[in-house]
Every structure is written in C-alpha cells, then in structure tokens.
Amino acid sequence: RELTGEVEFENVDFGYNPDKIVLHDINMYAKPGQKIAFVGSTGAGKTTITNLINRFYDIQDGKIRYDNINIGKIRKPDLRRSLGIVLQDTHLFTGTVMDNIRYGKLDATDEECIKAAKLANAHDFIKRLPDGYNTVLTGDGSNLSQGQRQLLAIARAAVADPPALILDEATSSIDTRTEAMVSRGMDALMEGRTSFVIAHRLSTVKDADCIMVMEQGRIIERGTHDQLIDMKGRYYQLYTG
Ligand code: DGT
Numbered sequence: 001r002e003l004t005g006e007v008e009f010e011n012v013d014f015g016y017n018p019d020k021i022v023l024h025d026i027n028m029y030a031k032p033g034q035k036i037a038f039v040g041s042t043g044a045g046k047t048t049i050t051n052l053i054n055r056f057y058d059i060q061d062g063k064i065r066y067d068n069i070n071i072g073k074i075r076k077p078d079l080r081r082s083l084g085i086v087l088q089d090t091h092l093f094t095g096t097v098m099d100n101i102r103y104g105k106l107d108a109t110d111e112e113c114i115k116a117a118k119l120a121n122a123h124d125f126i127k128r129l130p131d132g133y134n135t136v137l138t139g140d141g142s143n144l145s146q147g148q149r150q151l152l153a154i155a156r157a158a159v160a161d162p163p164a165l166i167l168d169e170a171t172s173s174i175d176t177r178t179e180a181m182v183s184r185g186m187d188a189l190m191e192g193r194t195s196f197v198i199a200h201r202l203s204t205v206k207d208a209d210c211i212m213v214m215e216q217g218r219i220i221e222r223g224t225h226d227q228l229i230d231m232k233g234r235y236y237q238l239y240t241g
C-alpha cells in the first residue's frame with residue numbers, strides 16, 4: 001500500500017455551492033487504523049464530510065491531508081482507488097457474483113475474490129447460491145436480499161484492500177441474524193484500516209476511538225462513548241433519547 005490511512009482535516013470549510021457553506025471549520029485527525037464515527041441529526045453534514053474524505057468535491061478553504069500529503073494536489077481518480085467505500089445502496093451490475101466482487105480491484109484473481117468474500121463473511125451464502133460464485137445477478141441485485149447485497153459490498157471493498165474505509169450504515173431494517181452477519185463482516189473489514197463510520201444506531205459506535213457529534217455543519221462534541229456520556233451534552237441526550 002502507498003498510504004497508511006492517516007487522515008487529517010484542518011480548518012475545512014465547504015459548501016455545495018460557494019454561497020452556502022454547509023461545513024464550518026472542520027478539524028479532525030485519524031491515526032492509521034482508528035475508527036471514527038459520525039453521529040447527529042439529519043442534515044448535520046455527516047455524508048458531506050465523507051464525500052470530502054473521498055475528495056468528490058473541492059473544498060472552499062482549509063486542508064485535507066493523507067499521510068501528511070495535501071490531497072488537493074493528487075488527481076482524484078488515483079485517490080479514489082486507495083479508499084474503500086461501503087455505501088448503504090451498493091451498486092451491483094448484471095454479471096456474476098465473482099465479477100461483482102472483482103469490481104473492487106479489476107485485476108484480482110478468483111482466489112483473491114474468494115479470500116475477500118471469506119473475510120466479509122459472504123462466502124457461505126455465496127456457496128449456497130444456485131451457481132455459487134458464477135451465479136448471475138440482475139442489474140440491481142434484486143435476486144439477493146438486502147443483507148446479502150451488503151455482504152457483497154463488504155467483499156468488494158475487502159478485495160481492494162484499502163488503507164481507509166467509509167462505511168455508511170444501513171437504516172432500513174434487516175433481521176437480527178443478518179445484521180449480526182453483516183456487522184461481523186464489517187468488523188473484519190475495518191480491522192487494521194482507518195474507518196469512518198456513519199452510524200444510525202448509537203449501539204454500533206460505542207467502540208469507536210472517537211465519536212464526532214455533528215450539528216448544522218459543525219462538530220459540536222467529540223470523544224469516546226464514555227467521555228461523551230460523562231459530558232452530559234448532545235451525545236448524552238441522543239443516547240438516552
Ligand atoms: P442524513 O443523511 O439525513 O442523516 O444527513 P447528513 O448528516 O448526512 O447531512 P448531509 O451531509 O447530507 O447534508 C448537509 C447539508 O448539505 C444539508 O443542508 C443538505 C446539503 N446537501 C447535501 N447534499 C447536497 C448536494 O448534493 N447538493 C447540495 N446543494 N446540497 C446538499
């Protein structure tokens with residue numbers, strides 16, 4: 001790997017259009033391998049921050065550094081290849097399960113794809129499909145359950161072996177057993193990688209190295225779960241409902 005997964009934001013301001021700033025003076029630092037979680041009400045700016053980690057947009061002011069390199073100077077396609085993204089709605093295309101996993105790293109061998117599927121906890125369900133890894137998926141993956149689609153998304157990210165990851169936790173209801181499978185796959189994927197997690201359930205952010213509480217485009221509180229509970233502020237309110 002070229003990058004270790006160290007990510008730093010320094011005084012970052014951002015607006016989708018320059019007249020309306022939606023992120024104000026964001027400062028954060030993630031050591032390689034740390035898990036950073038974002039919580040906060042709808043419209044607070046969680047997805048926007050992760051869009052910026054990917055450099056999908058140019059920032060108005062400040063710096064975003066990867067391993068001490070200001071990534072404003074790196075061409076975006078290079079960077080995107082170095083990051084893993086597991087989104088809520090993974091795009092699956094018409095093709096085999098194997099090819100859908102391989103999409104994470106186009107020159108991956110079958111063995112690498114299977115190894116990634118095992119890490120993602122997806123291997124067992126794939127083996128039970130009519131044609132295993134050669135099963136053809138419909139364009140939107142509608143012949144799989146939502147949980148199975150998520151496991152494939154994790155496998156796809158794992159095959160790329162990225163130093164940093166962005167995980168957008170699903171809001172929609174999957175059953176408890178599937179959820180446990182998905183979260184085991186997620187945990188295996190996050191191991192040893194810097195992870196930015198947008199969590200919709202506070203129970204899944206408890207073990208984060210740092211939880212960022214966002215409101216109206218600002219980080220208003222940060223710390224571990226225990227620290228934030230002791231603070232008895234916004235996080236405490238969210239947590240205790
Ligand atoms: P969520 O997903 O509903 O919990 O909310 P967040 O925290 O992910 O919020 P986010 O980052 O999607 O939105 C922050 C602000 O930015 C909010 O005022 C809506 C605005 N915004 C988000 N995406 C876009 C976009 O693509 N274009 C424009 N013009 N504004 C956007």
Ligand code: MG
Nearest residue numbers: 046047048198
């Ligand atoms: Mg969002």
